[in-house]
Amino acid sequence: MATAMDEMSELHSLLMTRSLTDDELLRATDVAPDYRILPEVSVLKIGGQSLIDRGRSAVYPVVEQLAAAAKRHKIMIGTGAGTRARHLYALAADLGLPTGVLTDLGTAVAGQNAEMLGYLMAKQGITVVGVSAFSGLPLFLAERNAVIFPGMPPYDMWQHVPDEGTVPPYRTDAGCYLVAEVYGCKSMIFVKDEDGLYTANPKGNGEATFIPRITVDELVEMNLPDMIIERPVLDLLRHARHVTSVQIINGLKPGLIERALDGEHVGTIISAN
Amino acid sequence: MTAQTAETIHVPSSLMRQTLLDRDLVLPATGRPVIKLLPWLKVVKIGGHSIMDRGRDAILPVVEELVEAFADHKLLITTGAGIRGRHVYSVGLDLGLPTGVLAALAATDAEKNGHILAALLAEHGVVYLPHSSVAHHLPVFLSAAPGVVANAYPPYHLYEFPPAVGRIPPHRSDTGPLLLADAYGAARLVYVSDVDGISTADPKDDPSAELIPRIGARELAARGLKTLPIDRIVLQILGSAKHVKEVQIVNGLTRGNISKALAGDHVGTIVHAD
Numbered sequence: 001m002a003t004a005m006d007e008m009s010e011l012h013s014l015l016m017t018r019s020l021t022d023d024e025l026l027r028a029t030d031v032a033p034d035y036r037i038l039p040e041v042s043v044l045k046i047g048g049q050s051l052i053d054r055g056r057s058a059v060y061p062v063v064e065q066l067a068a069a070a071k072r073h074k075i076m077i078g079t080g081a082g083t084r085a086r087h088l089y090a091l092a093a094d095l096g097l098p099t100g101v102l103t104d105l106g107t108a109v110a111g112q113n114a115e116m117l118g119y120l121m122a123k124q125g126i127t128v129v130g131v132s133a134f135s136g137l138p139l140f141l142a143e144r145n146a147v148i149f150p151g152m153p154p155y156d157m158w159q160h161v162p163d164e165g166t167v168p169p170y171r172t173d174a175g176c177y178l179v180a181e182v183y184g185c186k187s188m189i190f191v192k193d194e195d196g197l198y199t200a201n202p203k204g205n206g207e208a209t210f211i212p213r214i215t216v217d218e219l220v221e222m223n224l225p226d227m228i229i230e231r232p233v234l235d236l237l238r239h240a241r242h243v244t245s246v247q248i249i250n251g252l253k254p255g256l257i258e259r260a261l262d263g264e265h266v267g268t269i270i271s272a273n
Numbered sequence: 274m275t276a277q278t279a280e281t282i283h284v285p286s287s288l289m290r291q292t293l294l295d296r297d298l299v300l301p302a303t304g305r306p307v308i309k310l311l312p313w314l315k316v317v318k319i320g321g322h323s324i325m326d327r328g329r330d331a332i333l334p335v336v337e338e339l340v341e342a343f344a345d346h347k348l349l350i351t352t353g354a355g356i357r358g359r360h361v362y363s364v365g366l367d368l369g370l371p372t373g374v375l376a377a378l379a380a381t382d383a384e385k386n387g388h389i390l391a392a393l394l395a396e397h398g399v400v401y402l403p404h405s406s407v408a409h410h411l412p413v414f415l416s417a418a419p420g421v422v423a424n425a426y427p428p429y430h431l432y433e434f435p436p437a438v439g440r441i442p443p444h445r446s447d448t449g450p451l452l453l454a455d456a457y458g459a460a461r462l463v464y465v466s467d468v469d470g471i472s473t474a475d476p477k478d479d480p481s482a483e484l485i486p487r488i489g490a491r492e493l494a495a496r497g498l499k500t501l502p503i504d505r506i507v508l509q510i511l512g513s514a515k516h517v518k519e520v521q522i523v524n525g526l527t528r529g530n531i532s533k534a535l536a537g538d539h540v541g542t543i544v545h546a547d
Contacts, residue, residue: 012363016356019475019500020441029439035369049281057279083281086288093303094287098310098515100456104408134431157408158427158444158452163513165303167293178432182373201292226295239435241371 007031034241036184041074041141042261043180043188045151045173048082050193051251052113058252062191063120065257070124070146073261076137076185077126078151078176079113081106093166100157103168107152110172114150121148137183151175173230177237177246184242189260191251192228196268201226213269229270237272245271307515309458311412315346315535316454316462318425321353321446323467323502324525325386331526335465336393338531343397343419346535349411349453350399351425352386353446354379366440376433376442380426383446391422404428407453425449447504455514462517463534465525466502470542475500486539489547503544511546519545 011028018025044066051058069075088105111130118128128148129140140147151172162169173190180188198208199222216234228248237246249256249267256266283289287302317339324331342348358379365375384401391401398418402410407423414421425446433442447464454462471493472482485493490508493501502522511520523530523541533540 008367011366015359015363015366019502020359020445021501021503021505022499023438026436026439026441029366029441032366032440033369034371037371037374053281053283054279055282083284083286083289086291086293087284087286089293090286090288090302094305096305096308098307098456098458100408100452101310131431153432154428154430155432156404156428157456158404158429158449159456160452160510161455161513161515164296165300166305166307166515167288167299167303171293175432178373178434181435182371182431182433184371201295203290225297226292228292231294236434239437241435241440 004031034184036242038074038138038141038183038185041076041183041185043076043078043176043185044257045078045080045176045188045190046113046117046251047190047192048080048085048110048113048172050080051191052079052116053082054193058193059117059120061254062251062257063117065251065254066146067121067124067126069258069261070126070144072258073145074141075146075261076141076179077117077146077148078172078179079110079117079148080151080172081109082113084112085109089167097166099159099161099166099168102166103152103159104156106168106171107150107154107156110150110152110175114148117148121146149179153178169230169232171230173233174236177233177243180243181236181240187261187263188243188246189257190229190246190248191257192248193250193252194228195250195253196248197228197270199224211268212265213271215271215273219270234270237270240272244273245269307458309516311415311457312460313347314349314415314454314457314459316349316351316450316459317531317535318351318353318447318450318462318464319386319390319525320464320466321355321358321383321386321425324465325352325389326355327467331467332390332393334528335525335531336390338528339394339420340397342532342535346419347415348420349407349415349450349459350390350420350422351446351450352383352390352422353425354382355386357382357385362441372435372440372442373429373431373433375440376426376444377430379442379445380424380428380430383426384424387422387424394420394422411457427452443504443506445504447507448510451507451510451514451517451520455517458516461535461537462520463531464503464520464522465531466522467524467526468502469524469527470522471498471502471544474498485542487543487545490544491547493544508544511544514546519543
């Protein structure tokens with residue numbers, strides 16, 4: 001029976017000698033321990049089109065909920081992009097610009113939304129932290145319990161190209177989710193303007209049925225034509241080591257953010273298994 | 274049901290009011306052919322372990338070849354991480370750190386190899402460009418100089434995907450140049466390694482291994498070879514790339530291969546989209 005130390009030294013020698021495409025090496029890395037960097041923190045994603053683009057009637061109550069939540073919870077608040085990103089994507093795609101350029105454009109919009117949220121939460125001492133300053137996150141969280149960050153992943157010109165069209169496949173849902181996963185966070189909550197996931201887009205579709213809980217496999221199997229969460233997040237979730245489920249909740253309904261942070265099931269839970 | 278609140282304030286566009294996930298709505302608005310931003314660009318990846326770790330005996334001839342190539346080509350030269358990247362993976366894994374942290378750490382090692390190569394090419398006007406400049410200032414640098422050096426690791430860093438198997442970051446130094454070459458609509462992508470190309474087995478372990486001169490990405494993936502001289506995710510990305518339809522893997526230890534590949538001659542292995 002190999003000890004953990006033997007396994008790690010075996011892994012070290014594989015890493016120094018084998019190809020990184022070697023399946024045996026990749027499987028051997030599974031023996032390494034999993035350390036959660038910020039296990040007490042939850043990531044919340046505030047929708048762009050679904051919430052911020054609605055202006056004060058939606059955003060002020062959400063800000064109040066976030067400020068209240070930060071009294072009892074440690075939270076990282078990521079922002080979506082929304083309608084201005086859609087305008088940029090439509091304009092740029094019509095000019096034949098590549099996905100990498102569209103990614104950069106969308107990143108700026110998520111940044112604007114983070115900036116606005118930052119001004120609204122300034123009174124609470126809650127600030128925006130950009131990706132390049134993430135090394136300071138622990139201090140902000142220790143001092144104020146909350147930070148705001150722009151939701152787009154930093155892929156820029158290195159964004160994956162979609163099979164069809166040019167819209168960046170990994171946008172703010174994926175960006176916020178990956179932040180939660182890499183820091184080994186407690187939970188990932190997507191705050192949008194619907195109660196969760198439906199069998200069709202409930203906007204303009206009376207037949208849509210609410211799905212309270214579903215697994216990634218079941219959801220992929222359903223092959224829904226439209227969805228409230230970016231599809232690539234499902235694949236990320238499938239391979240996650242820390243954040244193996246996410247919840248989608250309605251930010252327009254008072255109180256749900258704190259209840260979700262308390263671990264209550266108040267929207268749709270999508271889980272890896 | 275939606276609570277009482279103001280409607281979303283939309284900017285009118287063909288993608289307005291939708292989730293960007295309904296292909297019937299998104300495709301008509303985004304299906305136009307993608308233009309090539311820098312159609313004359315050629316992208317070269319210099320292997321970290323295969324070239325840089327070998328030191329001057331391997332690096333100096335490669336530098337000479339790159340300088341010769343400057344007469345005919347505008348080059349984006351990218352560098353891999355090599356053995357220090359392996360070491361930092363090993364230490365990071367031992368500490369239990371997640372894949373995203375490993376990706377950020379190894380990218381630093383690739384960057385240092387880039388600084389070394391750029392220093393050797395400095396007298397030709399070549400500088401090392403960080404990711405942000407590669408994404409935004411590449412055209413002006415390439416009008417001023419015949420080439421630039423950049424980090425072959427893509428800037429996925431903490432946002433690296435959790436891999437399907439194990440903990441090693443899937444987007445490594447072969448993936449960055451491919452994504453970038455495709456985004457810029459580059460004319461060519463050449464991986465410079467220390468093997469003649471892709472073989473039926475790893476030639477370092479099996480002397481009977483035979484070189485595969487040309488193969489489709491999907492066919493290559495289906496062969497399930499134990500190791501490959503390029504990152505496996507390259508095979509998957511080639512399938513959806515808009516411009517890059519093939520990549521070439523050549524042996525940089527054989528003088529003349531880089532020039533031949535840049536000129537479009539078939540040396541090494543060509544992997545094409547199928």
